[in-house]
Amino acid sequence: MGQAQPLVEIWRGPICESLHRGHAAIWDARGGIVAAWGDPEAVILPRSACKMIQALPLVESGAAREFGLGDAQLALACASHQAAAVHTDMVSQWLGALGLEAETALRCGPQEPRDRAARDAMIRAHKSPCQIHNNCSGKHSGFLTLANHLGGGPEYIDLDHPVQRSVLAAFEGVTGEISQGTAIDGCSAPNHATSVTGLARAMASFAAARGSGNARDKAMARLTRAMAGHPHLVAGEGRACTNLMRAMEGRVAVKTGAEAVFVAIVPETRMGVAVKIEDGGTRAAEAAIARILVGMGVLDPAHPVARHYCHGPIRNRRKIETGYLKPAEGLADWRL
Amino acid sequence: MGQAQPLVEIWRGPICESLHRGHAAIWDARGGIVAAWGDPEAVILPRSACKMIQALPLVESGAAREFGLGDAQLALACASHQAAAVHTDMVSQWLGALGLEAETALRCGPQEPRDRAARDAMIRAHKSPCQIHNNCSGKHSGFLTLANHLGGGPEYIDLDHPVQRSVLAAFEGVTGEISQGTAIDGCSAPNHATSVTGLARAMASFAAARGSGNARDKAMARLTRAMAGHPHLVAGEGRACTNLMRAMEGRVAVKTGAEAVFVAIVPETRMGVAVKIEDGGTRAAEAAIARILVGMGVLDPAHPVARHYCHGPIRNRRKIETGYLKPAEGLADWRL
Numbered sequence: 028m029g030q031a032q033p034l035v036e037i038w039r040g041p042i043c044e045s046l047h048r049g050h051a052a053i054w055d056a057r058g059g060i061v062a063a064w065g066d067p068e069a070v071i072l073p074r075s076a077c078k079m080i081q082a083l084p085l086v087e088s089g090a091a092r093e094f095g096l097g098d099a100q101l102a103l104a105c106a107s108h109q110a111a112a113v114h115t116d117m118v119s120q121w122l123g124a125l126g127l128e129a130e131t132a133l134r135c136g137p138q139e140p141r142d143r144a145a146r147d148a149m150i151r152a153h154k155s156p157c158q159i160h161n162n163c164s165g166k167h168s169g170f171l172t173l174a175n176h177l178g179g180g181p182e183y184i185d186l187d188h189p190v191q192r193s194v195l196a197a198f199e200g201v202t203g204e205i206s207q208g209t210a211i212d213g214c215s216a217p218n219h220a221t222s223v224t225g226l227a228r229a230m231a232s233f234a235a236a237r238g239s240g241n242a243r244d245k246a247m248a249r250l251t252r253a254m255a256g257h258p259h260l261v262a263g264e265g266r267a268c269t270n271l272m273r274a275m276e277g278r279v280a281v282k283t284g285a286e287a288v289f290v291a292i293v294p295e296t297r298m299g300v301a302v303k304i305e306d307g308g309t310r311a312a313e314a315a316i317a318r319i320l321v322g323m324g325v326l327d328p329a330h331p332v333a334r335h336y337c338h339g340p341i342r343n344r345r346k347i348e349t350g351y352l353k354p355a356e357g358l359a360d361w362r363l
Numbered sequence: 364m365g366q367a368q369p370l371v372e373i374w375r376g377p378i379c380e381s382l383h384r385g386h387a388a389i390w391d392a393r394g395g396i397v398a399a400w401g402d403p404e405a406v407i408l409p410r411s412a413c414k415m416i417q418a419l420p421l422v423e424s425g426a427a428r429e430f431g432l433g434d435a436q437l438a439l440a441c442a443s444h445q446a447a448a449v450h451t452d453m454v455s456q457w458l459g460a461l462g463l464e465a466e467t468a469l470r471c472g473p474q475e476p477r478d479r480a481a482r483d484a485m486i487r488a489h490k491s492p493c494q495i496h497n498n499c500s501g502k503h504s505g506f507l508t509l510a511n512h513l514g515g516g517p518e519y520i521d522l523d524h525p526v527q528r529s530v531l532a533a534f535e536g537v538t539g540e541i542s543q544g545t546a547i548d549g550c551s552a553p554n555h556a557t558s559v560t561g562l563a564r565a566m567a568s569f570a571a572a573r574g575s576g577n578a579r580d581k582a583m584a585r586l587t588r589a590m591a592g593h594p595h596l597v598a599g600e601g602r603a604c605t606n607l608m609r610a611m612e613g614r615v616a617v618k619t620g621a622e623a624v625f626v627a628i629v630p631e632t633r634m635g636v637a638v639k640i641e642d643g644g645t646r647a648a649e650a651a652i653a654r655i656l657v658g659m660g661v662l663d664p665a666h667p668v669a670r671h672y673c674h675g676p677i678r679n680r681r682k683i684e685t686g687y688l689k690p691a692e693g694l695a696d697w698r699l
Contacts, residue, residue, distance in 0.1 A: 031382075037622070037643060040546025042556050044408050045622050045643035046367075048384070072380050136680025150486045161680055210376025211685040220378050286373070286381050306642035307373060307381035344472025344497055349547040 029066030034304065034358050035311035039341070039350035046355070047311030049287070049304040051319065053363070054227035056235035056297040064358065067224045070207050071303045074218055076284030078105040078166050079250045079292075080201055080229060081216070084193035085169045086246035090176035094125070101250055102257035103165030107283065109263035110140030110160040117260075118164045125168075125175055133158040134184045135167045135214040142263055163214035165260075170216070184216045191217050200243070201229035213285060223301050226290060230299025233280070233292045251292050254280035267313040267336060271320070274332035279325050287312035293325055310352065318354040322361045365402030370640065370694050371647035375677070375686035382691070383647030385623070385640040387655065389699070390563035392571035392633040400694065403560045406543050407639045410554055412620030414441040414502050415586045415628075416537055416565060417552070420529035421505045422582035426512035430461070437586055438593035439501030443619065445599035446476035446496040453596075454500045461504075461511060469494035470520045471503045471550040478599055499550035501596075506552070520552050527553050536579070537565035549621060559637050562626060566635025569616070569628045587628050590616040603649045603672060607656070610668035615661050617652060619645070625652035629661055646688065654690040658697045 031048035038044065050065035060067065073080075082104040085091050091101065100121055108114035122129045137156040140146045149156065158164060170183045170190050177189040185191060186209065195217070199206055202225035212218040221229070238248030254261050258272035261282065267289075271281050280292040287304035289312040300319055304311040317336035320326035326333050339351030353359070367384035374380065386401035396403060409416075418440040421427050427437065436457055444450035458465045473492040476482045485492065494500060506519045506526050513525040521527060522545065531553070535542055538561035548554040557565070574584030590597050594608035597618065603625075607617050616628040623640035625648040636655055640647040653672035656662035662669050675687035689695070 039408055039554075041544040042406065042408050042546055044546070045641060047642050070378065072375055072378050134681070136682075138680050147486045150483045208377040210378055210380070211679065211683060213679045213685070215679055215681050215683060218375075304642075305381060306383050306640075306644050306647075308642050308644060311642075343547065343549045343551060344474050345470070345551050346472075347547060347551060349549070 029068070031069070031305040032065040032357060033355040034064060035314045036353045036355050037341070037350065038353060044350065047304050047306060047308050049302060049311065049315060050223045051300070051302040051315060052224045052227040053319070053323070054224065054231040054299045056231040056299070060224065060227075061298070062361070062363065067227075068222050069303065070220050070222055071226070071288065072210055072218050072220055072286070073226050073290070074212060074284030074286055074288050075107045075163070076282050076288040076290045076301075077198065077218070077226070077229070078107070078282060079233060079254065079280070080198050081166060081194050082169050082250055083197040083201070083243070083246055084190070085173045086249055087197070087242045088173060088176055088193065090173045093176055094172050096172065098249070098253040099257055099260060101253035102260040104169030105250060105254050105282065106165045106261045107162040107268070108165055108260065109142045109162065109266060110138070110145050111142035111263050112145060114165070114260065114263065115145070115159050118159050118168055121168045122171065125171060127171060129159045130157055132171055132181070133161070133164060133167050134182070135161040135163045138162060161214060163216070166216070167214065186217050195219060201232045202226060203228050223303055226301035227299045230290050230292045230301060231297060232299070234294045234299050235297040251280045251294060254282070270332045271317060271326070271336070274330045275320070275326055279320065281316060283309070283312065289313065289316035291316060291320060293323060295325070296323070298323070314352050314354060315358065318358055318361070323363045365404070367405070367641040368401040368693060369691040370400060371650045372689045372691050373677070373686065374689060380686065383640050383642060383644050385638060385647065385651060386559045387636070387638040387651060388560045388563040389655070389659070390560065390567040390635045392567040392635070396560065396563075397634065398697070398699065403563070404558050405639065406556050406558055407562070407624065408546055408554050408556055408622070409562050409624050409626070410548060410620030410622055411443045411499070412618050412624040412626045412637070413534065413554070413562070413565070414443070414618060415569060415590060415616070416534050417502060417530050418505050418586055419533040419537070419579065419582050420526070421509045422585055423533070423578045424509060424512055424529065426509045429512055430508050432508065434585070434589040435593055435596060437589035438596040440505035441586060441590050441618065442501045442597045443498040443604070444501055444596065445478045445498065445602065446474070446481050447478035447599050448481060450501065450596065450599065451481070451495050454495050454504055457504045458507065461507060463507060465495045466493055468507055468517070469497070469500060469503050470518065471497040471499045474498060497550060499552070502552070503550065522553050531555060537568045538562060539564050559639055562637035563635045566626050566628045566637060567633060568635070570630045570635050571633040587616045587630060590618070606668045607653060607662070607672070610666045611656070611662055615656065619648065623648035625649065627652060627656060629659060631661070632659070634659065650688050650690060651694065654694055654697070659699045
C-alpha cells in the first residue's frame with residue numbers, strides 16, 4: 028500500500044498541533060479516476076459510508092415496493108441517525124408495520140442516543156438505551172424488510188443469510204472489485220473491504236443512475252434522491268452529513284462512516300468521491316470531503332457550512348477561539 | 364520536522380483499518396536519550412500532560428505549604444479529572460478554604476462531567492455544567508492558590524500574570540528549552556510548546572528528584588508522589604491514567620494530554636517518557652505509552668491493564684469482539 032498524504036492540519040495558536048493523513052479518490056462514471064490523494068488503491072472498510080449500497084437490494088429486489096416504503100424510510104435505511112424522536116419514531120412505526128417487535132427482531136445492539144434531548148429524556152426517565160436507538164436501526168429495519176421479502180431466519184446479519192448474500196453481491200457489483208475481506212461492524216452487520224477507488228467507483232455508479240434504466244439503476248437513483256432530499260434523517264441536527272447536504276440543497280448526497288470514511292454522490296457530474304483518513308479521525312474526514320466538494324464546484328466556499336468544516340474554528344470551554352482546521356497543501360487549493 | 368513513525372494499528376477482522384503515527388522519546392536524567400520513535404525533535408503542545416509542571420511553582424514557591432495543601436490536593440492540581448463527586452467536592456472545599464466562590468473565581472469554563480453518575484444526576488436535576496466540573500478545575504484551584512501567594516489580579520490565566528510567568532519559567536527550566544510558542548488550552552490557560560525530547564527531559568527531572576535537594580527537587584518529588592499515590596484523583600474510574608498508575612502500584616506517575624500526548628515519570632530508573640501521536644488519537648497514545656512502559660519493565664505485560672491498552676480488544680454494541688489494537692513494528696517488540 029502506498030503512503031497516506033497529509034490532508035488536514037490542526038492548528039492551535041502558532042503551532043501545528045496535529046496532522047491527519049489519508050487517501051481519497053474521485054471517480055467519473057464516464058472516465059475513471061479524475062483526482063486522487065494518497066494511495067487510491069488502499070484497502071479500507073467503508074463502514075457506514077456504504078449504507079446506500081447495503082440498501083440497494085432492499086429497493087432492487089422489489090421489497091421496498093412490496094412494503095410501500097417511502098423516500099423517508101429509504102433515507103433512514105441509509106442513515107447513521109442520532110436517535111432523535113423523529114428517527115426512533117419512524118423505526119418503531121416501520122417495524123410495527125412489519126409485525127415485528129423492535130427489541131426482539133433487531134440485531135444491532137443498544138446505543139445511547141447522540142441526540143441531546145433524547146438522551147436527557149432517557150436519563151430522566153431512568154431508562155436504558157435500546158437497539159432502536161442504535162444509529163444503524165434504520166439500516167437494520169431495511170435488512171428486516173428485505174428478510175421478510177427474501178426469506179431466511181431471524182439472524183439476518185449472518186454472512187450466509189439471503190440478506191447479506193444479496194448485500195455482498197451488490198457491493199462487489201458497484202465497487203467493481205472482489206472484496207478482499209469481511210469484518211463485523213459496530214452494529215454487528217458484515218462490512219466488506221474495498222479499495223478507496225472501488226468505493227469512489229460505487230458512488231459514481233449512484234451518481235450516474237438516472238432512474239430510467241434497469242432495476243439497479245432505478246434503485247440507485249431513488250436512494251440518492253432519498254438521501255439528498257432528507258438530510259435530517261440521514262444523520263441529525265448539527266451533524267456533518269445533514270449540514271453538508273442542506274448546504275448543497277439536494278444536489279449531492281454524502282455519507283460518513285466510522286474510522287473517518289466519507290463519501291459523496293454528485294449526480295450532475297456523474298462523479299463519486301471516497302475519503303479515508305488513515306488514523307480514523309472524523310474531524311479530518313469532514314474537512315477533507317468538504318474541501319473536495321468545494322473544489323468540485325458543488326459546495327459554495329463562502330457558505331458557513333463549508334467554512335466551518337474546512338477551517339474550524341476550534342473553540343474552548345469559554346468559547347474562546349484557540350485554533351482552527353486547515354486543509355493541507357495539495358488539498359487546500361485543489362480545483363477540479 | 365522529521366517523519367512520524369507508525370506506532371499503533373487498529374485491526375477489524377482481517378483488515379488493518381486505521382494506523383496511528385507518532386513521536387516518542389525516553390530521557391535518562393543521567394544520560395540523555397535512551398530510545399526514540401519518529402522525530403524526537405518534533406515541536407508539540409503538551410496540553411494537560413504538563414500539569415505537574417504547571418503545579419511546580421505552587422509547591423516550589425511555598426504556596427502549597429502556606430495553605431496546608433495535602434498530597435491529595437496536589438494530585439488534583441495535576442489532574443484531568445472527570446468531575447465525579449470526589450473531585451468536585453474537593454475543589455469546592457479547596458476554593459472555599461481560600462475564601463473564593465468557585466464560579467466567579469475560576470476561568471476554566473464549564474464542562475459536562477465525564478463521570479456517568481455525576482452527569483446523570485446533573486441532567487435529572489435539570490442543572491447545567493459549571494466551571495467546577497471542568498476537568499482542569501483542580502489545576503485552576505492550584506493557580507488560584509498560587510495567585511493568593513504571589514499576588515496579581517483575578518485574571519490568573521493571562522500570560523503576564525505572576526502565576527503564568529512563574530509557570531513559563533518552570534516549564535522552560537525543566538524542559539531545558541526556550542518555548543517555541545504559546546497557545547491557549549481548552550481550559551483557557553496558556554500552554555507552551557516544547558519538543559518531544561524536551562517533554563521527556565522534563566519528566567526525567569521529576570523522575571530523578573529525590574526530595575533531598577533544593578526547592579525544585581523537593582517540589583518535583585512531592586508532585587510525583589502525589590500523582591502516583593492518588594491514581595483516582597488524577598483522572599477517575601475507567602480512565603487510562605488511573606488504570607495504568609494502579610497497575611504499577613505507585614512506582615510510576617503517568618499523565619495524558621489532549622491531542623494524544625502521554626507522559627510517564629519512572630523514578631526507579633530516573634527516566635522520563637513523552638509520547639505524541641501525530642493525529643491526536645487518544646487510543647493510540649494510551650497504547651503507545653502502555654507498550655513503552657512494558658518495554659521499560661515497569662508494567663507487567665500480563666496485567667489486564669497492559670493487555671487492555673496494548674491490544675484491545677475492540678467490542679461492538681453487542682459486546683462482540685470485532686477487532687483489536689496492535690503496537691506497530693518498531694514498538695511491538697521493543698525492550699529497553
